Amino acid sequence: MLTWKTLLLQDSASPLMEQLSFFHDHTLMILVIITVLVGQLMIMLFFNQFIHRYLLEGQIIEIIWTILPAITLIFIAIPSLRLIYILDEINNPMITIKTIGHQWYWSYEYTDFKNIEFDSYMIPMNEMKNFNFRLLDVDNRIVIPYESQIRMLITAADVIHSWTIPSLGVKIDATPGRLNQISFSINRTGLFYGQCSEICGANHSFMPIVIESISPNYFIKWISKMIEI
């Protein structure tokens, strides 16, 4: 979950987000090196004495500072492309969960076994308990077994929304008339928070997403309970 001191990415809770975090750090390292180098060059240019009065061209330095950025870009592009294709991979999902964006709440469907449907509304401030997070907790959480491949299918009923869980590295648009698929698996139990990430109208800020990650055995119990209801 995001708190006041979270300046960079949130702690990862899925293998994909781990890889994304590594990529972020790797790219940021290259960025810092370039910033320091360019900063030093600028300072040098400001304070030099214009010794090379008749300098017109320098073929070698031109070649070096053209080739070097190209090589640097390759070092960013290759891990980036690798990640893009890993993120798209879907390997034998255990369950399929559908989420439908509405103005302004999310609804969920588990239809692999029986038909389980529920809506997930934000808890308004006047109904909040002391332990709730303001603007972030919902009445019905999505329950998901951990360390299992989940296939998430996302669509919307009215306008475009976006279903997001930052600590899982998941962000995908919910488009009316289209089904988008994403797969992920969660490393550990816990609660994972996210918010709608596509401006969808007046209450855009008030349709959060909460995942409750539990062990597969408890998930079975939960499913059985939900079927009875």
Place this chain on the structure above:
Amino acid sequence: MPLAAAALKLEDLKTAPFDPRFPNTNQTRYCYQSYVDYHRCQKIRGQNYAPCDYFKKVFHSICPNAWVERWDQQREDGTFPGNI
């Protein structure tokens, strides 16, 4: 197929498999095609032909319930655009 709640086990968790016809993020067609395939299968092989149920399981897993309801209504009214 009534599922007894107590009998539900971890091994029972099964869902529609990855379909190489639809390798992309966009799975709209997987849903629609399975729905059409199911009803075409029923039309050709009759109501009680068990292999058709595969498509039924797939479209129930993949399609949003609202879409299925709308298409069922359209089939009733005879306005379903697909070729069944």
